[in-house]
C-alpha cells in the first residue's frame with residue numbers, strides 16, 4: 001500500500017459536469033486544484049460510461065428560446081461540436097479530457113474514491129479528505145482550505161456531518177404546489193442506457209438465465225413508448241428503477257435489477273414485439289454498466305431553493321447561476337409503475353440560483369454543486385439537468401477563487417460589494433445570471449461612441465424560401481422598439497377563399513419568449529381570396545406594448561400556407577402551437593432548435609421598421625436576447641467588403657484586453673451526445689452558421705494615425721474571444737472590429753465588445 005499526502009488550494013470531489021466545471025474554473029483563476037473522481041472517465045451521468053445527453057435551460061420546446069448556457073458550458077459545447085459533429089460518446093470524452101488536461105493548475109485523480117473526511121477540532125471545517133485509488137493500491141490525503149462536494153450523492157458532506165435532505169417534502173412545508181400532499185421518503189430512480197446496431201445478418205438473443213423479469217406488450221402501457229426505438233438509439237431514458245431502495249447503499253442491487261430490465265426488454269423487443277422482424281439483425285452494441293442516478297441526498301445550505309423561489313422570478317442578491325429546464329419529476333415506481341414516466345411543468349422565464357444554496361450551512365469551508373445542492377425535491381427536479389449543474393460548478397469555482405484570494409469562507413462572500421464582484425467576474429467569463437447585466441468598472445466600452453458599417457433594420461422580410469401549412473396555430477415573435485406599431489404584412493397562399501384569425505400581443509411573459517395573455521393589442525380576421533403569394537396586411541395601429549418582444553398569433557387554418565424566410569435575425573422566431581398534453585401541461589409552443597435549419601421564420605414585414613440591431617447594443621451589457629435582441633447585426637452582405645463596428649473615445653486610453661462575444665445562436669440545441677446518432681449524422685455541421693469565422697481587431701490612438709492590426713483570427717468557431725494586447729499600442733482612441741466572414745450566415749452579429 002502507498003500513502004500520499006497532497007496540499008491544494010481547492011479540492012473538488014466528483015468529476016461529473018459540476019465537478020469538472022468547478023475545478024476548471026478555479027484552476028483558471030489561479031487555484032492549485034485537485035479533481036478527484038471515482039470513475040475512470042469524467043462526465044458523471046453525461047460520460048461515455050452512462051451516455052445521457054446534457055440539456056439545460058432552453059433545451060426542451062418551451063417558453064424560453066434563447067436560453068443556452070454560455071460561459072464554460074458554451075466553450076465546451078462549441079468545442080465538442082467542432083470536433084464531434086456526429087456527437088459520438090468517445091469524441092465527447094476526448095473533448096472533456098482535453099478541457100481538464102490543458103489546465104496547468106489542475107490535477108485529476110481518476111479511479112479515486114473519497115471515503116474519509118478529517119475535520120478540525122471544533123468539527124466546523126474539513127481539514128482533509130482521503131481517497132483510495134482502485135488498481136493502484138494507493139491512499140491519498142488531500143489537504144486544502146476549501147472543498148467542493150460534487151459527488152451527486154453528497155458523500156463528502158455526509159462524511160463531514162453536514163445536514164442533508166432526501167425524498168420529497170410535503171406540499172405544506174414550503175407551499176409548493178407541485179409537491180406531494182404528504183412528504184415521501186423516496187425520490188426519482190436510476191437508469192441504464194443501451195445502444196443497438198444492425199449486424200447485417202440475423203442474430204438471435206437468448207435471455208440470460210439470471211434475468212428474472214419477462215416483459216410483454218401490456219407491461220409498457222401508453223407512457224413507455226417502445227416504438228420510439230431507432231437505429232443507434234441511446235436507449236430509453238424511462239428504463240428507470242431503484243427509487244424505492246436506498247439510492248446510495250443499494251447501488252449494486254439497483255444496477256443488477258436495471259440490467260435485468262434492459263435484457264428483459266431486449267428479449268421482448270427481439271423475440272416477441274411487433275418490431276421483432278425489423279430487429280432480427282440487430283445486436284446490443286453497448287449496455288451501460290454504471291446506473292445513472294437522478295436523486296439521492298441534497299445538502300442544506302444557508303438557503304433552500306424551492307418552487308416558490310423559482311416561480312417568483314426573484315433576482316436574488318447573491319444570484320450566481322440560472323436555470324430554465326422545466327420541473328421534471330419522475331414517479332418513484334419507475335418502469336414498473338402505471339403513471340406517466342415524468343410530469344413536466346415549464347417555466348415562463350429563466351430563474352436564478354443564489355450562492356447560499358451552494359455551500360453548507362454547517363461545514364464552513366464546504367461548497368457544493370450539481371444535483372446535491374440545497375434545494376427541495378421539486379426545485380431539484382429542474383436544477384438537476386447537466387448544463388445547469390455545470391453552471392453551478394462554474395459559480396462555485398469562481399467563488400472558491402474569491403475566497404482563496406481574500407482569505408475568507410464562502411459565507412463571507414455575502415456582503416454586497418463582494419457579491420457584485422463575484423457576479424461581474426462570472427459575467428466576465430461569459431457566464432449568465434438572469435437579470436444581472438455586465439457592468440464591470442474596468443470595462444470602458446460603454447464610454448465610447450459606437451458606429452458600424454451598417455445596421456440591420458427589421459422592416460421588409462420577404463425572401464420566401466418555401467411554405468408551411470397552418471395545420472397548427474403559429475406564433476411569430478419579433479422585436480419592437482418604436483412607440484407605435486402600425487401594420488404587419490405576411491406572404492400567404494390560400495387554397496380557397498377563407499378567413500384567417502389573428503391576434504397581436506405587446507409583451508412577453510417575464511423574460512421569456514411567449515406572449516403575456518393580458519398584453520393583447522388587437523385581434524381580428526383577415527379575408528383571403530384563393531391564390532398564391534398574397535400580401536396580407538394586418539392592421540395593428542396601436543401604441544406598442546413596450547419596447548420588447550411582440551407576437552403575432554395566426555390561428556390554425558389548413559387552407560392557408562405561410563411563406564417562410566431562411567435567414568431570420570435574432571429575436572425573429574416562429575413557433576408552432578401544441579395541442580393540450582397530459583404530461584407537458586403548460587407547454588403551448590414549440591420552436592425550432594435544430595442546427596439543421598436554424599434561421600427559418602415567417603416572411604413578414606413590419607411597419608414602422610424596427611431599428612433593433614444597432615451598433616450601440618454591442619456595449620449595452622447584455623450578451624444574449626433579454627427582452628430585445630441586444631446585439632449588433634449588420635445588413636445582409638456577402639462580405640466582399642468587411643462589415644465593421646467601431647468604438648471611439650474622446651481621448652486615447654491604455655487598453656490591455658478586448659473581449660468579443662459573438663452570436664452563436666443560443667436557441668440551438670447542442671447536446672454533446674446524440675440520443676439518436678443517425679439524426680446528427682445526416683447533418684454533420686461542426687460550427688454554428690451565425691458565428692463570425694474571420695475577423696480582425698484594429699486600433700489606433702487617433703484618427704490621424706493609420707490602423708494597426710491588433711489581432712486576426714481566420715477560423716474562429718467560439719463565441720467568447722479574449723485578446724490581450726501586450727504588444728499593442730500604449731493608448732487606443734479608436735478600436736475597430738472588422739468582420740470578414742461567418743460560418744454561413746450573411747450578416748455580422750456581435751453581442752458585445754468589452755474593452756479593459
Ligand SMILES: Cc1cc2nc3c(=O)[nH]c(=O)nc-3n(C[C@H](O)[C@H](O)[C@H](O)COP(=O)(O)OP(=O)(O)OC[C@H]3O[C@@H](n4cnc5c(N)ncnc54)[C@H](O)[C@@H]3O)c2cc1C
Pocket residue numbers: 013014015016017018019036037038039043044045046052053054055056112113114115150151152153155156189190191192237291292293294369370371372384385386387389
Ligand atoms: C438516467 C438519467 C437521465 C437523465 N436525463 C438527463 C438529460 O437528458 N439531460 C440532463 O442534462 N440531465 C439528465 N439527468 C440529470 C443529470 O444527469 C444529473 O442530475 C447530473 O448528471 C448531476 O450532475 P452531478 O455532476 O451533480 O453528478 P454526476 O453526473 O452523478 O457526477 C458525479 C460524479 O461523482 C462521482 N463520485 C461519486 N462519489 C464519489 C466519491 N466519493 N469520490 C469521488 N467521486 C465520486 C461519480 O462517480 C460521478 O461520476 C438524467 C439523470 C439520469 C440518471
